């Protein structure tokens with residue numbers, strides 16, 4: 001058994017909340033620079049220039065990249081041989097609480113979806129646990145903004161619709177999202193599993209490095225084809241027209257039922273923020 | 280496309296708003312009021328009761344936004360636009376009261392477009408997710424109503440050269456329709 005202190009978990013989460021909201025990971029920064037070089041529309045180029053400038057100001061002046069600092073989503077990979085000396089759940093929630101309060105991040109969570117009273121510390125976070133062999137403890141943090149989240153979809157396709165149906169669904173979701181999702185977007189896609197499994201895969205796919213591809217050749221090819229089709233839509237940066245509408249399409253898959261073909265599309269924006277740490 | 284740049288200021292007359300065209304790249308200065316979902320719901324209730332609004336919408340601009348908290352020494356935190364479509368239900372009524380401009384991001388309904396054309400109101404898109412950049416254009420900010428709503432309170436701000444693009448003008452122009460069509464292939 002390896003012991004991990006609950007307070008170290010809290011500290012790590014607290015730091016990740018702040019880091020992720022102030023700076024994008026290198027791969028995302030590079031993806032935005034590449035987009036600016038490729039964009040054909042003058043207005044689109046200008047929007048991308050503003051986004052780069054925005055990143056510089058955010059980092060230098062400690063102002064969050066985007067005011068929607070999200071609902072906190074955490075993915076925890078917990079080795080069976082790890083012992084946490086306290087409540088792991090409480091330690092994670094406390095990390096989010098401290099990160100958002102100490103980091104001057106926006107508190108965007110209401111405690112009840114219908115009564116809608118703000119909890120004032122951005123908790124509770126949405127937490128997913130995966131238990132694995134060994135003594136690893138890895139935590140990924142993803143602040144998820146609502147503009148793009150609200151444009152996300154789950155399609156329960158028929159198996160007969162096949163790969164073409166899947167591609168059409170993803171492209172349609174991106175086009176419907178359009179200017180609402182602060183393009184250029186990143187799409188996390190989950191194919192297979194059950195209704196909720198596909199959505200979970202889609203969320204997790206947003207953690208992938210921008211520009212990386214699925215190790216499965218047929219899926220990697222689909223990622224490229226769908227990205228190209230979305231970029232041919234003309235939506236462009238900010239939805240103001242142009243040739244760069246999406247930066248990446250990340251597809252994850254899982255086994256599914258003989259009668260099912262679920263496709264979940266979790267839309268994210270140019271502020272696709274995340275951090276991962278091992279403890 | 281040639282980019283036409285204009286400097287504009289709020290409050291603004293209807294006559295001037297009617298000269299703006301979809302695609303104009305504007306730098307906004309002057310007074311801007313901030314209100315988003317919960318504040319709009321409250322303003323609607325106030326109107327239903329026959330009460331006054333927290334600010335006079337006539338000739339003024341409303342920015343759909345909910346900032347992150349300011350650090351000590353900062354005027355405001357991150358301050359980019361939120362999705363305007365969530366305010367579509369409330370917008371026509373304010374437009375009819377003389378609201379001159381809406382600042383936000385994302386598509387609007389036909390009802391909003393129609394009311395805006397008829398009453399001389401424009402819809403300006405600020406760059407979504409550029410909250411730090413926009414914060415630098417905000418010179419002052421104070422809560423004027425519904426303080427208990429936190430990030431959703433109504434603010435009065437002074438802005439200087441805040442960049443935006445005219446998406447909906449008063450002559451039927453809709454940049455979200457026309458510009459993407461030019462690059463669709």
Ligand code: SF4
Nearest residue numbers: 066145147182269408
């Ligand atoms: S969609 Fe993303 S970039 Fe746009 S406002 Fe929301 S979190 Fe910010």
